[in-house]
Amino acid sequence: MGPTEKKATELLKERFGEAAVMEVKEFRDEVTVVVRGGFIAEMARILRDEPELEYNFLSDLCGVDWPGRPERFEVVYNLYSMRHKSRLRLKVRLPESDPTVPTVSDVWPTANWHERETYDLFGIRFVGHPDLRRILNPDDFEVFPYRKDFPIR
């Protein structure tokens, strides 16, 4: 773990408490921090604005479906800090009964389309999103095709 990622995880734990930062994983030199969904927007703002971190670039945001797990959905945020050349992955887990998470589109405007796509494909709703419409599929589509229970034939 590089110094910037280390600082980021420590700061998140310090500001939001150990309970909000549920897991810190390292695999192939990449750091994944699993956090509680409700805090994501505030965490995003701190990660972007703290001069020692400055994760100013949201490279990617996407969903992952894990049917059978107590919390079925994951939303994954791949961040990059241009100044510190550091990558960090944030992840939130959401239950099937209420797959909602606060939007980060006001922190990183690029999240707007990424969140629309994640809604379109997985049915995850981003609270506070200015325009949460489907993006790749037609508006009258009724299914979320990237969920694992949507068959592929």
Add this chain to the structure above:
Amino acid sequence: MATSERMILNIGPQHPSTHGVLRLVVELEGETVVKVTPHIGYLHRAIEKLCETKTYHQCIPLTDRLDYLAPLSNNLGYVLAVEKLLGLEVPRRAQYLRVLMAELTRISSHLIWLGTHAMDVGAISVFLYTFRERETTYDLFELAHGARMNVSYMRVGGLARDIPPEFTARLKAFMAEFTARMDEYETLLTKNRIWLNRTRGVGCLSGADAVALGVSGPNLRASGVDWDIRRAAPYSAYDEFDFRVAVGQNGDVYDRYLVRLTEMRESLKIVRQAFEGLPDGPVMVDDPKVAFPPKERLSEDMESLIHHFKLVSEGFSPPEGEVYSSIEAPKGELGFYVVSDGGPNPYRIKVRPPSFVNLQALPKMAEGRLIADLVAIVGSIDIVLGEVDR
């Protein structure tokens, strides 16, 4: 008293200046664009979902069909991600050849962009020039890979095969003439008054806005942000090559043009270095778990045939885990987020397509400008819908 009435104009999804099946709904007041809303998804083939049913090797042809003007870059981005997942180190000759191919692809992709973009703005002859050289790069790809467009040349662990002997002479000929060809394009455009009027100060995007909107590649650098993944996080031996990262100042259509032109010249420099410094050795990693046996052995040796059959039918299983790996593709940051559950098929693949993200900046660049500028701006972003919609 003058009244203003807004007109809604629908452009696309079948329209020559939208570069594919992009649809724009434009609100106009006179000739001024008040609002532009892109509608995408007409080319959505669910490539990421399809990958979940394939083995890791079978996904490679699907990546060709993302940005189909730069298939080798997509191949490279994907195999690097899978190799990271496996913890695999690729032989140096393969790394160099990958760089060589990726840079030829950048030239080829930028040539198509230049030809079509100039045509959108009214300079039709440029297209005829750039397609001549683009053809030469495709001839080179055909020699090395057997296909011109959907090449699927790269493999997890290396390359499908080494370059053939004829490739060398053809590449030398291309390298010898390309700088002069570049000068030709510049003669047509760089100081052309009409070109300047149509592109200078048009579609400006500030560096801060570009970063916030996730814009990457030449579009970002034209806005004055010096970020190139080849430099910031070198992959595939890019740290061994000497090249300059082109950065603009104004973030307008003209600067995007200048940045891409410089990039082509720099790509040529990298191609030359990769070719001249090409190390000897294998182009495939020596690891039977992921590497296919040499094709010619299949007809002679039973063990190789079985090995090949098992690898094709069953694939290989990387450890459980997830990686995000990105490269500097011709259009910007091309990332692959790959999740493995330890099985032979990827559990989830997410492509971070530069065109999709860059397109999101269109309203910011075009609103308040004239409708004619909108066409120039769309061209200057350089999108490929295969990648936007996946």
